[in-house]
Amino acid sequence: MSDLQRYFIPSENWTDNKVTITGDDVHHIARVMRSHTGEEIICNHPDGYAAVCRITDIEKDTVYTIISKWLEESSESPIDVTIAQGLPKSDKMEFVLQKGAELGAASFIPVQTDRSVTVWDQKKTDKKLKRYSKIIKEASEQSHRNKIPRIQKVMSTTELATDSGNYQIKLFAYEEEAKNEVFQSLGTAISKISRGDRVLLVIGPEGGFSGREADVLKQNEFIPVRLGPRILRTETASLYALASISYHFEELRWT
């Protein structure tokens, strides 16, 4: 069952017991997977539920299916984690999105930090977000997730900090902390998270946060945390944190 190909289908395409597929997924079903009428796929609804759907007809731009079985399963993390990533160099943002989606992130925010070498081109925002969305969608399908993480608009560290009231737990990875005498271990931080909490984790770019940014974050009740004793590259930091949160709440609890 879980070997069936999965597709994330927008809510407007779900009616009664039918799911209609349009867009790029049609090409994937008909040409890449070479599926035929009568075969089954899994359709994921944006709200997190999923169904096995039998293909009833394949047209040029549309695939028609009928729901044959609702699935009771969730591979979603019990913790809602948003990764706010200081814009890194080259294509590292794409790496963070792909791996973050695999590791269970709920949402991403690109952050234009003081030391980001990459400057976000506002004119190319639509094109860039579209590409990012595609990467996140594919990674979510690959890892059998029930929900696709959201990608939010780019903001500055100050905007992020002052607009963070909706999160119960606010953390930032402060490299200086790892060298410092007084800092909070990630174990301490994660142990304070409760199921259902919304967590916001801010990661600096290659050069880390400026002192000004660290101050703004601290003033807005972000807690500096260490992500292990080794210095991680900016694109590895969120992976370490997401894996640790998954391990803590999805694997360790079974012991």
Add this chain to the structure above:
Amino acid sequence: MSDLQRYFIPSENWTDNKVTITGDDVHHIARVMRSHTGEEIICNHPDGYAAVCRITDIEKDTVYTIISKWLEESSESPIDVTIAQGLPKSDKMEFVLQKGAELGAASFIPVQTDRSVTVWDQKKTDKKLKRYSKIIKEASEQSHRNKIPRIQKVMSTTELATDSGNYQIKLFAYEEEAKNEVFQSLGTAISKISRGDRVLLVIGPEGGFSGREADVLKQNEFIPVRLGPRILRTETASLYALASISYHFEELRWT
């Protein structure tokens, strides 16, 4: 210096340049080690740093010390983890080595598995291992490690399995486990690891292990584990495991 007795002291017992010792350690210092005022011990702070401390007073329930020297902290994992990676496609092996070095792996073994699309070219072995070594060295320097992980020669799954007697803990990531109702959680597996143990974790290639390989591994006492509820790409699996081990032993232990 390293011959001095070490004690792990909770953070609340550290103030300014003084470390106050209470609980069982007092008995150990005064009765077992028969230490006296003026002698030195090493105190480890929960967050990983350590200091040489001179004993200034010994009372019935308390030992008072003053920090005489901060020690350069080690960033090495207390667990010796070898990642045996089924040869993946394209340049993903390089990714596994780079990120694995950052995340604290002790050693790597490339494995020619049944379903590896990539076939190791024996004629290019020297060149390839040289390139891999460079990637590992740079990542180790970047992440301020005290040791550079080793890269071992390529072997088959059977060679790996039958030559695994030196490891106390032998695990393999078996994707089928994630679909199964009965599996060992990574939390259970990691909780069985003791400090100083040598751990061998085998990761399949994109297509996973063949049934034959899974059987060979099981016959040689490798335990199948799940790496979280989502299906991870082959190059992400070792990262998840290494981050979890680091979190468990380097961050969580102090909460």
